[in-house]
Amino acid sequence: MAEIKNTSKTFTLASGDKIPAIGLGTWQSPKNETAKAVKHAISVGYRYIDTAFAYGNESEVGEGVKASGVPREQLWITTKLDNPWHKRVAEGIDASLKNLDMEYVDLYLMHWPSSTRPDDLKKHYDDWNFIDTWREMQKLVGTGKVRNIGVSNFGITNLEKLLNDPSCKIKPVVNQIELHPNNPSPKLVAYCKEKGIHCTGYSCLGSTNSPLYKDETLLSIAKAKGKTPQQVLLLWGIQQGWDVIPKSVTPARIESNFDIDGWELTEEEIAKLNSLPDRFKVCGDSWLPVKVFFGDDE
Numbered sequence: 001m002a003e004i005k006n007t008s009k010t011f012t013l014a015s016g017d018k019i020p021a022i023g024l025g026t027w028q029s030p031k032n033e034t035a036k037a038v039k040h041a042i043s044v045g046y047r048y049i050d051t052a053f054a055y056g057n058e059s060e061v062g063e064g065v066k067a068s069g070v071p072r073e074q075l076w077i078t079t080k081l082d083n084p085w086h087k088r089v090a091e092g093i094d095a096s097l098k099n100l101d102m103e104y105v106d107l108y109l110m111h112w113p114s115s116t117r118p119d120d121l122k123k124h125y126d127d128w129n130f131i132d133t134w135r136e137m138q139k140l141v142g143t144g145k146v147r148n149i150g151v152s153n154f155g156i157t158n159l160e161k162l163l164n165d166p167s168c169k170i171k172p173v174v175n176q177i178e179l180h181p182n183n184p185s186p187k188l189v190a191y192c193k194e195k196g197i198h199c200t201g202y203s204c205l206g207s208t209n210s211p212l213y214k215d216e217t218l219l220s221i222a223k224a225k226g227k228t229p230q231q232v233l234l235l236w237g238i239q240q241g242w243d244v245i246p247k248s249v250t251p252a253r254i255e256s257n258f259d260i261d262g263w264e265l266t267e268e269e270i271a272k273l274n275s276l277p278d279r280f281k282v283c284g285d286s287w288l289p290v291k292v293f294f295g296d297d298e
Helices: 031-043 058-068 090-101 130-138 158-165 186-194 216-225 229-238 251-257 267-276
Strands: 010-012 018-020 049-050 076-081 107-110 122-126 149-152 174-178 198-202
Touching: 031 049, 031 058, 031 251, 049 058, 058 076, 058 090, 058 122, 076 090, 090 130, 107 174, 107 216, 130 149, 130 158, 158 186, 174 186, 186 198, 216 229, 229 251, 229 267
Parallel strands: 049 076, 076 107, 107 149, 149 174, 174 198
Antiparallel strands: 010 018
């Protein structure tokens, strides 16, 4: 049997572009550590970096990419439109590209389905919503600034609204959502698959205070495999068809998260992880001016 190469695996999007199965996440990566983390990740084989305007570290991601010496066209870069920029999509992509010091991104996502007023982050525009934002994002296709457009944090309710609107001519190719065994969202994942929308799993390792790391099922699978719980969680996602973007700025962890070749989980192990009873969400919507999660993901 040929060796299993999870690190070089890709998923083909509806556009025909291939997104790598594993990338480096940078949410909550401190500015002063981001460039180093990105450079290190690329040096050990990562070819996909995920960032966002809202993270405040796009410039550092750009620095890390440049310092890596790997040609830009060999990398996949995702960034995201911030909520207060929904009425300024063309300016939003230009601001991100300037920060990144790049001519284009491979994937530009609407970070949240919330068109937040820049003058008051607790308020939503009265005359604008994510459907209007998507209408503007579609105009970026063909400009050379974005290779693909997609969404993030969209549940079935909001995807239905978007996809059924007559102004939606280009379907999002990706929906980036929180995915781990304590927030498995099977209904949402199945819905996206049916619609030809690929999923990216963020917070794929849960988080530091997640009950996941006390979970006996996960710990026993990791022990039996001689792997870390984190490595098991990454394969749980990749083997079910979505790409994963574990965040770390620690060189040893960046390497360990990428050490996923040559083995896989059995169907039984995946089924066990799929039936964990705990539910835990790293990212809620209480900080937004509108509700975006409606419990329709499972």
